[in-house]
Amino acid sequence: MTYARIAGIGSFLPEKVVSNKDLEKTMDTSDEWIRERTGIKRRHVVVDGETTSSIGLIAAQRAMADAGLGPEDIDLIVVGTATPDKVFPSTACIIQRQLGVRGSPAFDVHAACSGFVYGLDLANRYIVTGGAKTALVIGSETLSRITNWEDRGTAVLFGDGAGAVVLTASEEPGILATHIHADGEYEELLHVPSGVSVGYDETRAGRAFIEMNGNAVFKRAVATFDNIARETIADLDGHIDNVDWFIPHQANMRIIKAAAKKLGLPMDRVIATVDEHANTSGASIPLALDQAVRDGRIKRGDMLMFAAFGAGFTWGSAMLKY
Ligand code: ACO
Numbered sequence: 001m002t003y004a005r006i007a008g009i010g011s012f013l014p015e016k017v018v019s020n021k022d023l024e025k026t027m028d029t030s031d032e033w034i035r036e037r038t039g040i041k042r043r044h045v046v047v048d049g050e051t052t053s054s055i056g057l058i059a060a061q062r063a064m065a066d067a068g069l070g071p072e073d074i075d076l077i078v079v080g081t082a083t084p085d086k087v088f089p090s091t092a093c094i095i096q097r098q099l100g101v102r103g104s105p106a107f108d109v110h111a112a113c114s115g116f117v118y119g120l121d122l123a124n125r126y127i128v129t130g131g132a133k134t135a136l137v138i139g140s141e142t143l144s145r146i147t148n149w150e151d152r153g154t155a156v157l158f159g160d161g162a163g164a165v166v167l168t169a170s171e172e173p174g175i176l177a178t179h180i181h182a183d184g185e186y187e188e189l190l191h192v193p194s195g196v197s198v199g200y201d202e203t204r205a206g207r208a209f210i211e212m213n214g215n216a217v218f219k220r221a222v223a224t225f226d227n228i229a230r231e232t233i234a235d236l237d238g239h240i241d242n243v244d245w246f247i248p249h250q251a252n253m254r255i256i257k258a259a260a261k262k263l264g265l266p267m268d269r270v271i272a273t274v275d276e277h278a279n280t281s282g283a284s285i286p287l288a289l290d291q292a293v294r295d296g297r298i299k300r301g302d303m304l305m306f307a308a309f310g311a312g313f314t315w316g317s318a319m320l321k322y
Contacts, residue, residue, distance in 0.1 A: 004127035004135070004167040005174025006322055007069065010062025011163040011290035012055050013044040013277055020156070029152045039253020043159030043278035045144040052162075053085045053094040056140030059162035059286070060095060067166040069134060071099050074166075076135035077106040078123050080115025080282035082311070083142045084108055087196060091140065104132075112190075113249050113310025114180065115139055115282030116163070120306070120318050121178040127169050138164040139282035146192055148209035157252070158210065159278035163286025173321045177235045179228075180316035186220060189213045190311040218255065221309045225259035228307045228317045233263070235319055240264050243319075244302040245292065249309055250274035250284035259307060271297070281310065298322055 019042045020031035034040055046055065056079060064070065077099075079092040086094075092106035111118040116139035123135035140162035149155050167174070190212045194202035202208060225248070236242050240263055248259050250273055260270045273288040280287060285306050292298045299322070306318040 001171070002128050002130070002169050003172065003174040004124040005170035005172060006165050006320070007168040008063040008065070008067025008166040009164070009286065009290045009293055010059045010064070010066055011161065011287045012058040012062065013161045013287070014046045014050055014055060016045050016047050017042050018045055023156055027150065027152045027155065029156055034156045037254070038157060039272070039275050040156065040278045041275045044161055046142050046160045050142070051085045052081055052083050052140045052142045053091050053098065055142070055160065055162040056091060056138045056164070057095050057098045059140065059164040060099060060136055060138050063136065063164040063166045067168070069166060071101045073134045074099070074101045074136050075104045076123060076126055076132035077101065077104060078119040078135065078137050079108045080111065080119040080137070080139045081108055081141055082110060082112045082115065082281055083145060095138065111182070111310065111314040112312055113251065113279070113281045113284070114308040114312070114314035114316050115310070116285050117178070117306055117308040117316035117318055118180050118314070120175070121180045121316060123167050124175045124178055127167060133169045135167045136164060137167060138162065139284070139286050141281045141283045143210070143279070143281055146208055146210055151209070153214055154210050154212055157279050159280050161277050161280040161283045161287050163283050163290055165286055165289070175318060175320040178316065178318045179231050180314070182312045182314045184312060186313045189216050189220065220313060221251065221255050222258045224309050224313065224315045225255070225307060226262045228315060229259070229262045232305060232307070232317050232319060242303055243269070243305045245269055245271055245298055246305050246307070247271045247285055247288050247292070248307045250277070250288055251279045251309070
């Protein structure tokens with residue numbers, strides 16, 4: 001049997017850091033409020049010249065170096081992003097060119113905060129069916145560009161960053177199961193109300209900003225993690241103890257704790273990095289994964305579970321042996 005196995009991981013956070021204390025100077029908020037409600041201490045933001053593709057490229061190059069593979073080895077590129085460089089071409093095509101990969105399929109997946117797990121699901125299907133041997137799955141976001149820095153209800157929550165994995169076809173177990181879902185019923189609870197064919201005047205005026213009903217999103221996120229938990233525990237024949245590390249989408253510490261509780265997992269088996277980079281949407285799971293591999297917590301052979309939830313609403317999970 002052929003599995004898609006993680007051969008390399010990389011990530012990148014922009015150099016510029018905006019702390020909660022920095023936000024205190026520009027809006028009616030406090031470090032204490034932000035930490036208590038979200039667990040976030042700081043976020044990284046891009047500066048002029050940095051783009052979703054430029055930071056995604058660095059994460060991809062690091063993942064390829066980690067895997068010991070070059071551009072000639074890559075035969076699929078999937079980028080999970082809600083903040084692409086351009087309407088077209090896709091951010092995946094822009095990164096493909098910069099990497100020097102030629103001819104492989106390259107496309108973006110737009111599933112908001114679930115973009116990386118959606119991309120992983122797709123790349124896994126390509127690999128197990130023989131459509132690709134080595135796939136690059138990238139999550140990259142520049143949410144600061146669609147953040148209303150005058151809205152304390154959303155501005156404190158988001159950040160920029162990128163993470164990537166290289167998946168290779170292997171006889172050894174890698175990805176064991178993935179599930180992805182969506183329910184478009186909740187469009188207005190978390191959205192950017194203007195884009196290209198809707199609200200273009202607002203977009204042109206530089207007012208294409210994230211809008212969110214925080215309380216309602218919080219409740220849906222926690223309820224959805226309950227569904228993810230049930231589906232995943234069924235995959236494990238009811239044995240959540242088989243999971244060494246749970247790596248949820250890094251939205252908010254309270255959501256992460258609620259999700260772990262639903263799964264029956266103690267927090268010492270949960271990777272949480274949201275304090276360091278806030279909610280980076282599609283980049284958050286590979287960022288957390290990279291950090292935990294680099295600091296030695298996650299080791300080869302460990303069983304990992306990813307779970308994501310985002311605008312749409314979209315959600316999904318992946319179970320894999322690292
Ligand atoms: N600083 C200080 N006060 C604030 C801030 C802020 N940054 N933001 C809101 N407040 C105030 C509100 O105005 C309100 O004041 P009031 O009582 O005088 O009206 C008070 O704090 C309480 O506001 P709530 O919205 O009820 O606060 P809540 O406890 O729900 O926390 C939060 C808000 C953190 C946004 C929470 O609802 C949440 O985490 N929601 C999930 C949002 C999320 O993570 N979205 C990310 C995208 S989805 C995903 O990735 C999973």
